[in-house]
Amino acid sequence: MGEGSYGKVVKGQKLDDKRNVAIKVLKRDGEDVWRELNALRTIAVLDADLCNVVQFYECFNSMGRPCMAFEMLDLDxxxxxxxxxxxxxxxxxxxxxxxxxxxxxxxxxxxxxxxxxxxxxxxxxxxxxxxxxxxxxxxxxxxxxxxxxxxxxxxxxxxxxxxxxxxxxxxxxxxxxxxxxxxxxxxxxxxxxxxxxxxxxxxxxxxxxxxxxxxxxxxxxxxxxxxxxxxxxxxxxxxxxxxxxxxxxxxxxxxxxxxxxxxxxxxxxxxxxxxxxxxxxxxxxxxxxxxxxxxxxxxxxxxxxxxxxxxxxxxxxxxxxxxxxxxxxxxxxxxxxxxxxxxxxxQGQMPFVAPKDSLSPDWPVAPKESLSPDWPVAPKESLSPDWPASSPKPSTEPSVYPEESPSPEEASSPEPSVARTDEDVERLVRLRCCSSFFSGKRFASAAGWE
The missing domain is CATH 1.10.510.10 (Transferase(Phosphotransferase) domain 1)
Structure with a gap:
């Protein structure tokens, strides 16, 4: 039915009720699979029809490859x-x-x-x-x-x-x-x-x-x-x-x-x-x-x-x-x-809860280690190095947008570069390794103005 970098989608049928389903066959198992399963487990409390999201049925392994079964839809x-x-x-x-x-x-x-x-x-x-x-x-x-x-x-x-x-x-x-x-x-x-x-x-x-x-x-x-x-x-x-x-x-x-x-x-x-x-x-x-x-x-x-x-x-x-x-x-x-x-x-109501029997009884729970507990947190200095320490942040949600206006000194001289540790540089490389934003020689200064 379709194919992408993640794998392919094939047509299948549930044996219990003969319902046609779309089966997403993934190329590999790993953190990406567990992340998607965690997301699907979270949104399973929603009524898929009333909230207009695809209905997820179950996941299983076929010849060592993870598979996910969804309701059959038409075309995108x-x-x-x-x-x-x-x-x-x-x-x-x-x-x-x-x-x-x-x-x-x-x-x-x-x-x-x-x-x-x-x-x-x-x-x-x-x-x-x-x-x-x-x-x-x-x-x-x-x-x-x-x-x-x-x-x-x-x-x-x-x-x-x-x-x-x-x-x-x-x-x-x-x-x-x-x-x-x-x-x-x-x-x-x-x-x-x-x-x-x-x-x-x-x-x-x-x-x-x-x-x-x-x-x-x-x-x-x-x-x-x-x-x-x-x-x-x-x-x-x-x-x-x-x-x-x-x-x-x-x-x-x-x-x-x-x-x-x-x-x-x-x-x-x-x-x-x-x-x-x-x-x-x-x-x-x-x-x-x-x-x-x-x-x-x-x-x-x-x-x-x-x-x-x-x-x-x-x-x-x-x-x-x-x-x-x-x-x-x-x-x-x-x-x-x-x-x-x-x-x-x-509109404005809480999400609809799906009946318990709609959830796969043997739904695998993502292991805690798949959530990358040691995933490095963005260093504070990357959250705008010149943010004044006394500036209050909005109470509703975190922000790193400093409200500032150029001073006469800034207009006459450029700002110095922000020092980065090897750990910071390594983190930026990992985050942007698949992007064409920067060539390798610029990773070290990616988070600070030259």
Whole structure:
């Protein structure tokens, strides 16, 4: 049915009830397998249908290879868009998909779980023929508890990667909202909003469309210097995006040109990116773009949360109820929304508990040692070395974003490099070993500005 770096998915059948299932056959056993099982065990308390996540049945070994059995679904959103020849999806069809995925992320957030890989490939239609807009979130291979994610970890696909991953800022559930925002933009455009084949171009288009992250975010990032460089021009931001030549000089990787949206300079332009046939569709697109602005906020702390997005006018359709001219469009949109099994009454409630007999009785429990107890914690000095000791941190969640303004001394002289121990350097190499952010000669200074 499909194959990836993790292994392959094959079709199977449960012998007790003859139900067809999708079996994920993993290439190897190890910490990744136990991490996914731990995530699946955590979300097993959710009602898979009401919370729009894939139903996990059991795990077993076959010829020495770990296997996981899930409910059989149809095709993912990327494949679905391919069947439409990549034609943009109307807002009235995007809305039920957005609502179902927001409910899924809200349920995961209530458990403190970060999916870490929200993208079109990991959203599947339940039945493209009978329930064409009914979707579920799949693939929890990268999911884990938010409190276990280290600052600087490399997560998410390139085109769906949040700014805090690029810059090396603290990681929270907000990265899933960014991934969902990019997914909805894909449905609206028929193509990724940000390029996926070149990391520099992805960041460049992010800056071009959404603006540059604030200086305090860049300053606090462990890996910001891969893409940004200091400047000391009066009245301008303290940092600017590197040129392609500077990026190559610093990382050793050439940039490639790319994206049909080279002239797109803000999200507002998405309102008129495609022709509209009715004023109601135009108003609906404006509401969707407003929702995308909240989901794609460069500051993860200010990004919309799932329960907030569920109250947005695009989801509630309050903007369509105010004008009688939108009545017909509103009725059609409500009919599309009815394909979702999610009711408004579940918003804000605690996750639904699955019946005990739905859990595999011989479910293996991940050994404690698989949770890497000796995994090094991010050194304090990597959490923005110049954070004033007297500055209070927000009480709601940890942050390493220092609120600072350049002093006359800073404007006249560059900051000294931050000293790194061998242990710090080794940690950075481990975290970024599969990334093309830095060449080996730059690992030692990856967390401090030169």
């Amino acid at each position: 959103l990327y494949q679905f868009m391919g069947t439409r020849k990549w034609a943009p999806m109307p807002c009235s069809e995007i809305r039920p998909i957005a609502k179902q995925l927001l409910v899924a992320l809200d349920a995961l957030a209530s458990l403190g779980v970060v999916h870490s890989d929200v993208k079109t490939d990991n959203v599947m239609l339940v039945d493209a023929v009978n329930q064409p807009l009914r979707v579920k979130l799949i693939d929890f291979g990268l999911a884990r508890s938010a409190v276990t994610i280290l600052q600087g970890e490399l997560l998410q696909a390139v085109a769906y990667r949040a700014p805090e991953i690029w810059l090396g800022l603290p990681i929270t559930e907000a990265i899933d909202m960014w991934g969902l925002g990019c997914t909805l933009a894909f449905l609206l455009l028929g193509i990724n909003l940000f390029p996926s084949h070149c990391e520099y171009q992805t960041v460049r288009f992010m800056v071009q469309i959404l603006g540059q992250p604030e200086d305090r975010l860049i300053q606090a990032g462990m890996f910001s210097q891969a893409f940004f460089v200091r400047q000391f021009a009066p009245g301008r931001p303290r940092f600017r995006l590197r040129t392609p030549e500077e990026y190559f000089a610093g990382t050793g990787y050439q940039t490639t040109a790319c994206s049909p949206f080279t002239t797109l300079s803000c999200l507002d332009q998405l309102v008129h990116i495609h022709p509209h046939h009715h004023d109601s569709e135009l108003e609906d697109r404006k509401a969707l773009v407003d929702l995308l602005k909240g989901m794609l906020d460069l500051d993860g702390r200010l990004r919309l949360r799932p329960h907030e997005a569920l109250q947005h006018p695009f989801i509630s359709m309050s903007h369509l109820r105010q004008d009688p001219r939108h009545t017909q469009y509103l009725i059609a949109s409500q009919q599309n929304l009815e394909v979702s099994a999610v009711k408004d009454s579940i």
